[in-house]
Amino acid sequence: MAAHELKPRVRKVIAEVLKIEPDSIPDDANFVFDLGADSMQSVTLVAGFQEEFGIEMDEDRALQVQTVSDAATFIASYLH
Numbered sequence: 001m002a003a004h005e006l007k008p009r010v011r012k013v014i015a016e017v018l019k020i021e022p023d024s025i026p027d028d029a030n031f032v033f034d035l036g037a038d039s040m041q042s043v044t045l046v047a048g049f050q051e052e053f054g055i056e057m058d059e060d061r062a063l064q065v066q067t068v069s070d071a072a073t074f075i076a077s078y079l080h
Contacts, residue, residue, distance in 0.1 A: 030066050
């Protein structure tokens with residue numbers, strides 16, 4: 001599955017965790033600086049992505065991912 005196909009699901013997880021509208025999340029929005037995620041929410045995002053996509057990610061590397069586009073690309077690397 002291509003990264004661009006994953007973005008709506010990535011936005012859905014972000015919206016649930018950060019309690020914002022999925023449509024208000026641009027591809028290049030930084031989770032911390034633009035969307036206001038704190039460190040606990042960042043960990044929750046990783047867990048949410050793992051649950052949404054049925055994957056187990058390297059948590060340290062996953063926590064370095066900071067945008068919708070980067071998250072979709074990172075997740076896609078686990079789905080091949």
